[in-house]
Amino acid sequence: DIVMTQSPLSLPVTPGEPASISCRSSQSLLHTNGYNYLNWYLQKPGQSPQLLIYLGSIRASGVPDRFSGSGSGTDFTLKISRVEAEDVGVYYCMQARQTVFTFGPGTKVDIK
């Protein structure tokens, strides 16, 4: 199975400032169709996870444009251009390149 790692695992943020989370996979997530099968999810406190970014860099419907995804192969980044208070929660990357999907350990984002 593909192993996913994230850093940092904890990220205190200041509202209005940018934030960045890194995700790495043990194998390339780049498909021959040119897409990277890497998704980002946010689980807000007490809620189900919600999709933020799919196929590496495509924002899901309704996701604010302050969220962006980038990267290719085995290295990926989620960026928040200006953090808002409502962005707190745990962020997970997940690979969908193989039929058995795997999640990263999660990055907990909270307000300083």
Place this chain on the structure above:
Amino acid sequence: QVQLVESGGGVVQPGRSLRLSCAASEFSFWNYAMYWVRQAPGKGLEWVAAISNDGSNTYYADSMEGRFTISRDNSRNTLYLQMNSLRVEDTAVYYCARDGNPGSAPYGMDVWGQGTTVTVSS
């Protein structure tokens, strides 16, 4: 509004069985691959199983293979997870989720249910 509603969770003794259900509404259920994902108390997300839109293909995480069975009834818009030989470490919230790419190569979950809690304890 697209909705997934899980049910069937509860408290069960180790070694016993439980069947979870997930009722889908407001989308063409028959056209979507579906998943189960779980989250142990205070832990991260763990992918459990997947099933193709027509039910012909199923996939499992290694730790669940042979004990869990994912299935679906497209006539009832319902997804199932049969869990046998339950262990204490299977205690978790179990989420049902829909794939984001209908009728084509799946790329992961775009809609999630609210989850149902399974507690395995003697």
